[in-house]
Amino acid sequence: MTILVIVEHDNKTILPATLNTITAAAALLEPIEALIFGNELEDVAKQASTIASITKVLSANSEEYAHNLAENIAPLIQKIASDYSHIFAPATTFGKNIMPRVAALLDMMQISDIIEVISSDTFKRPIYAGNALATVKSSDPIKLITVRSTAFDMADLNGGSASIETITASGDSGLSEFKSSELSGSERPELTSAGIIISGGRGMQDGANFAMLENIADKLGAAVGASRAAVDAGFAPNDYQVGQTGKVVAPDLYMAVGISGAIQHLAGMKDSKVIVAINKDEEAPIFQVADYGLVADLFDAVPELENKLS
Amino acid sequence: MKIMVPVKRVIDYNVKVRVKQDQSGVELNNVKMAMNPFDEIAVEQALRIKEAGDADEIILVSIGPSQSQETIRTGLAMGADRGIFIEAPHETEPLSVAKLLANIAKQENPGLIICGKQAIDDDSNQTGQMMSALLGWSQATFASAVSLSANTALVTREIDGGLETISVKMPAVITVDLRLNEPRYASLPNIMKAKKKPIDVISIDTLGVDITPRLSVLKVEEPETRKAGIKVGSVEELLTKLQDEAKVI
Numbered sequence: 001m002t003i004l005v006i007v008e009h010d011n012k013t014i015l016p017a018t019l020n021t022i023t024a025a026a027a028l029l030e031p032i033e034a035l036i037f038g039n040e041l042e043d044v045a046k047q048a049s050t051i052a053s054i055t056k057v058l059s060a061n062s063e064e065y066a067h068n069l070a071e072n073i074a075p076l077i078q079k080i081a082s083d084y085s086h087i088f089a090p091a092t093t094f095g096k097n098i099m100p101r102v103a104a105l106l107d108m109m110q111i112s113d114i115i116e117v118i119s120s121d122t123f124k125r126p127i128y129a130g131n132a133l134a135t136v137k138s139s140d141p142i143k144l145i146t147v148r149s150t151a152f153d154m155a156d157l158n159g160g161s162a163s164i165e166t167i168t169a170s171g172d173s174g175l176s177e178f179k180s181s182e183l184s185g186s187e188r189p190e191l192t193s194a195g196i197i198i199s200g201g202r203g204m205q206d207g208a209n210f211a212m213l214e215n216i217a218d219k220l221g222a223a224v225g226a227s228r229a230a231v232d233a234g235f236a237p238n239d240y241q242v243g244q245t246g247k248v249v250a251p252d253l254y255m256a257v258g259i260s261g262a263i264q265h266l267a268g269m270k271d272s273k274v275i276v277a278i279n280k281d282e283e284a285p286i287f288q289v290a291d292y293g294l295v296a297d298l299f300d301a302v303p304e305l306e307n308k309l310s
Numbered sequence: 311m312k313i314m315v316p317v318k319r320v321i322d323y324n325v326k327v328r329v330k331q332d333q334s335g336v337e338l339n340n341v342k343m344a345m346n347p348f349d350e351i352a353v354e355q356a357l358r359i360k361e362a363g364d365a366d367e368i369i370l371v372s373i374g375p376s377q378s379q380e381t382i383r384t385g386l387a388m389g390a391d392r393g394i395f396i397e398a399p400h401e402t403e404p405l406s407v408a409k410l411l412a413n414i415a416k417q418e419n420p421g422l423i424i425c426g427k428q429a430i431d432d433d434s435n436q437t438g439q440m441m442s443a444l445l446g447w448s449q450a451t452f453a454s455a456v457s458l459s460a461n462t463a464l465v466t467r468e469i470d471g472g473l474e475t476i477s478v479k480m481p482a483v484i485t486v487d488l489r490l491n492e493p494r495y496a497s498l499p500n501i502m503k504a505k506k507k508p509i510d511v512i513s514i515d516t517l518g519v520d521i522t523p524r525l526s527v528l529k530v531e532e533p534e535t536r537k538a539g540i541k542v543g544s545v546e547e548l549l550t551k552l553q554d555e556a557k558v559i
Contacts, residue, residue, distance in 0.1 A: 069476070096435050096452075097439065098439075100439035101440070103440060104405065104408060104444050108524070109403050109404070110436055111525065112435055113435075122528065126533070128336060131326070132532065134527055134529070134530045135531075136527050137526050175447070175479050176450070177477045178476055179464070179476055179477055180475045181469075182472050182474075183473075239471055239472055239473075244430075270536055275536075276552070282541075288536075289538065292539055292541075292542050292556075293542065294542050294545065295541060308545060
């Protein structure tokens with residue numbers, strides 16, 4: 001048995017969710033190889049070869065992989081799939097886009113978003129937005145799996161010395177074409193890998209007030225998030241959204257400011273190690289999951305918090 | 311151009327899901343069911359494309375128990391033209407659903423298949439991508455904006471860290487994200503009209519798809535619940551707790 005892990009990167013660095021995925025794969029105690037694809041990816045391929053527990057890196061360097069188009073990548077993975085018992089990818093928008101296409105080409109049923117590896121064919125995954133957990137056993141000869149990054153620690157990016165093998169590109173499908181991207185380009189850590197997150201809800205009243213949270217975030221090295229209510233009200237951009245329909249996070253510290261705690265938000269953050277809630281409504285459901293609750297007007301409490309952190 | 315929209319009947323998103331005592335699944339008896347919210351967005355997008363003059367027929371397809379016809383009826387009341395219902399003897403996995411839908415697509419030849427990015431029951435997020443692969447079509451997942459030109463669709467996708475715009479050749483499968491649009495409510499006259507719209511019932515046996523599940527569900531359990539902690543009296547106390555007790559800052 002050999003396991004293949006699909007590597008996600010931004011051409012400069014390996015993205016953290018891949019490291020969580022490798023930890024999930026390592027639970028099976030079998031050799032792990034990594035597949036990396038892109039254009040001009042020598043540096044990141046080298047980086048992948050230093051990850052502890054990776055025995056070999058397969059690198060597909062070609063223009064048609066520059067933008068992670070599923071129609072180009074799925075045939076590449078399909079071509080090498082029969083060498084592996086398991087193929088793991090992070091359950092990020094990258095992995096979610098590509099893996100089901102691979103699964104259908106191979107006629108295998110994918111196991112999405114696993115949070116626990118129970119055995120080589122049995123895995124635990126959340127259903128109903130995490131309101132239930134299903135243990136599922138696969139009868140397929142190759143297990144195609146996406147991994148919820150917050151459920152696993154990150155593998156060490158040092159200590160490995162895998163060989164890098166170049167593999168032949170599979171060509172451009174001609175079906176789709178990348179046009180442009182608008183990345184938020186924040187200096188703060190990514191929500192899904194941040195150790196501390198401070199999120200605002202409808203109680204923030206205005207997008208401009210998110211600056212208060214950003215100031216605290218910068219002091220703590222934290223990421224800034226938002227509830228769906230705040231995003232829908234236009235206070236914060238879409239990619240800030242934490243919840244069932246946004247990002248699922250599990251930082252060491254999650255601070256919910258002016259967030260009432262709708263089920264849809266709780267589904268995205270309830271696995272955080274420590275939860276703090278600041279809300280003036282003491283009946284707000286967020287207090288039922290908070291380790292530390294402060295009943296206060298956020299417009300008093302947040303500036304005070306910022307001052308005391310200086 | 312025809313647009314095909316697969317719709318799934320799921321537990322209403324407002325209902326608190328209960329796990330069965332015997333851990334065999336989730337309680338579905340006497341629970342309010344509704345169209346998967348992402349599928350509603352897909353129906354709405356198809357309607358907008360038709361209203362803009364870029365499509366002439368919208369076909370809804372549902373696979374499931376006989377009550378799934380009510381879900382099709384909901385979409386017909388929103389404005390779709392006709393429905394196709396495939397009764398399934400048991401729960402069907404995304405791979406089987408994708409195969410069944412791909413077969414219907416081969417018969418109907420739509421220029422676009424628009425579907426929800428995931429169903430809110432099993433949260434798999436697979437069917438659209440699988441269908442696209444089986445048909446050899448292009449795919450544009452997690453769409454937050456769609457515009458059509460002669461042979462291509464320009465789709466803005468919600469990706470981690472921002473947005474990305476791609477151009478896909480049609481026919482294409484587009485899976486929709488939450489912010490693409492706000493689905494309309496069906497008006498009473500349209501609900502009445504929808505009762506007369508046709509729903510073809512196709513027997514699953516005629517589609518030549520093996521729907522035997524590849525995954526067996528061994529157990530469904532409740533997640534651990536979090537207990538409420540303590541209330542602190544001041545910002546000062548909060549900081550002290552975070553530093554000295556929780557040691558997270």
